Amino acid sequence: xxxxxxxxxxxxxxxxxxSLTCTVSGGSIxxxxxxxxxxxxxxxxxxxxxxxxxxxxxxxxxxxxxxRTSISRDTSKNxxxxxxxxxxxxxxxxxxxxxxxGDYSSNPDRYDYWGQGxxxxxxx
Numbered sequence: 001x002x003x004x005x006x007x008x009x010x011x012x013x014x015x016x017x018x019s020l021t022c023t024v025s026g027g028s029i030x031x032x033x034x035x036x037x038x039x040x041x042x043x044x045x046x047x048x049x050x051x052x053x054x055x056x057x058x059x060x061x062x063x064x065x066x067x068r069t070s071i072s073r074d075t076s077k078n079x080x081x082x083x084x085x086x087x088x089x090x091x092x093x094x095x096x097x098x099x100x101x102g103d104y105s106s107n108p109d110r111y112d113y114w115g116q117g118x119x120x121x122x123x124x
Contacts, residue, residue, distance in 0.1 A: 004115035022097030
């Protein structure tokens with residue numbers, strides 16, 4: 001059973017960079033055809049897929065967030081990370097890391113495993 005756990009600051013100031021890490025257990029981020037993603041849910045809104053990384057070396061990003069988003073991995077720690085730059089209060093959300101097995105998808109409903117989520121608030 002794959003388990004994912006998000007970690008990072010709960011409060012970020014406007015214009016700064018939001019950084020989160022997802023620690024994976026029960027599975028390896030080097031497994032082929034596994035897509036490790038970040039998904040967020042702003043208050044009162046639906047889930048928003050942000051991007052994904054795969055061991056094959058491909059990164060995928062939401063077009064609306066691509067200019068501000070970077071996803072990377074640390075295979076030695078079995079972790080992957082999110083950086084979102086130039087944040088505004090509109091980036092306030094619960095942030096989830098998630099895994100889809102088999103093929104790439106930007107549809108959150110198709111993800112197989114999820115972390116519990118972490119609240120990030122952007123405020124001065």
